[in-house]
Amino acid sequence: MLRLRELQLGFAAAVLDNIESDFDRHVRDAGLGGARRLRVYRNNAVLGLTGALEAVYPVARRVVGEGFFRYAAAQYIAYYPSRSGDLHVFGEHFPVFLQSFEPAAELAYLPDVARLEWAYHQVFHAASHPLLDLATLAQVPVERRETLRFQIHPAARLLESAFPILRIWQINQDDHTDDPSVDLSEGGVKLLIIRDENLDIEFRSLEDGEFSLLSTLAADGDFATACERAMTAQPTFDLPTCFGQHVLQGTLVAFY
C-alpha cells in the first residue's frame, strides 16, 4: 500500500504530467476503467488552467484563434505550472513563453500584446493608494529635490512596444465597431496603464519625455536622473507641468 504522499506524487505524474505509468492499478476499474477515470481529472485540470489563461489573455486568444490558443496553453501549463491555489496569479510567464514558442514566431507582436494584457490584469487587482501629500512635497528643501525617489501608484503600469499593441487591443474588444484594420508598421507605442476613480482602467499613450520620466522613477531612479533622461529623450518636454499633473492625478503617490 502506498503512503499518501507517494500516491499524490504518482497521481500528479500520471494524470497531470501524462507520464507513462501503471498508476491506474491504484484505481478501481468499476466498468469504466482506471485510465479513463484518471483522464477525467486530467481534462478538468487542463480545462480549468486554460480557462484561467483565456480570462487573462482574451485578445491573444482572439488573435490566434481558440484551437491554437488551447494548444499553446497546454504547452504553457506543462512548462510553467501553477504555483498557487489562487488562479488569478497564474499566467504571469505567458508573454515570455510566447516569445520562444516556435509555432507563434510569425506573430512578432503577440508577446507584447500578451504583456499588455498581463499589465491590465495586474492593474485590475492592484491596491488603491491615497494621493501624495502636496504640502509635504512643497516643504522639501530645493537642494534635496534632486535626490528624491517616487513611488508609482500600485495600480499603474508602464509598457513600451515596437508594435501598435494598443490599437491591436482596441480592435479586439467586444464593443469595437469601427475599422478593424491595423497597420503593423504604423509604429510602436509607450503606454501608461492606470485606474480612474471608478476603478475603470485606461490606457494613455505617452510621449517620449513623459514615458522616460515615469519609467525612470518607477525603476527607483532619483528625480535628477529621471529629469535628465526625460529631457534627453524629448528636449521639448514640458517637465514641470507633466510632473505636477502626475502628482495631482495620483500616478506618483509617495516620495522618500
Place this chain on the structure above:
Amino acid sequence: MTTKPVLSRLGPGSIPARAGIGLRAEHYDAVLEDRPPVGWLEVHSENYFGAGGKPLDYLERIRARYPLSLHGVGLSIGSTDPLNRQHLAKLKELIRRFEPALVSEHLSWSSVGGRYFNDLLPLPYTEEALDHMVARVAQVQDALGRQILIENPSSYLQYVESAIPEWEFLVELAERTGCGVLLDVNNIYVSACNHGFDATTYLQTVPRHIVREIHLAGFTVNRVDDGEILIDTHNQPVWPPVWALYRQAVQRFGRIPTLIEWDTDLPELTVLVDEAYRADAILEETHAQAA
C-alpha cells in the same frame, strides 16, 4: 493599509436557514440594482485575494446588504505538502474584513511538490489519509481562529487502497476536529451514480448536528464508451433526482442554509433566484410538515 471591517447592518451574524446564491462577477451590478430577495450570498474566497480593485470594492458594497459565506477552492487541505501559509494569511485577512458567517473548504487536495492543479483531486479513504486530514483541518481552524466547514467532493474514481466509505470518513473528520460539514447534495448524487453506492446511506450516516450548509448544483452527463460518468460542472439547473435527494436531506437535517451553485455558463440572475425560490419552497414545506 488595513481596511476596516465592512459596516454591515447585519453584523457578523449568522446565515439564515434559507436559500442563497453564489455571487459571480457577471452579476455584481444586477445584485446591487435588483436586490434579489435571497437569504445570503457565497463567493469563492480566492477571487478576493487581490490587493484591491473592483472585485473587493463590489464585495464591500454587496456585503453591506447580505450575509456572506466564503467558499475556498484552493487551500489544498489534503495535500501532503505543508499548508500554504500565504494562502491562509490571505484567507484570514478576508475573514477579518468581510466577517462571513460561514467559511468552507473541500475534502480534497489540489497540489503536491509545490505545483498546483487548481482542481479538486481525490483522496484515498484510508486511516493515514484521515489522520492527515484531521491534523490539517485542526491546523487551519487554529490559524483562522474559527470553525470551517468541509465539503464532500464529487468523485470520478475510487482508489483500490480506500478502506473507509466516504461518508464515514467525513463524519469521523468532523467528530475529531469539530469542523462542520457542507453537504453537497449534488456531489452525493454524482458520486453515488459514478460508484454505485446508495445516496440515501450517505444522508443517513451523517449526524444532523454537523451539517451547517447544503450545496445544490447542476451536473453534466458524459457518455463514455458504453457507459456514462456524471461530471460536477456547476453550469446548469439542478436535476430532478437531486431535488428529490435534497427533499430527503431537508427531512432528515431540518432547515439548513442552502446554496444554489452555478459557476460557468452563467444565466441571468433571475434564473439563480428562481432556483433559490425552489429550494426555499422545499425548506418551507418540510418545516410546515414537521410543525
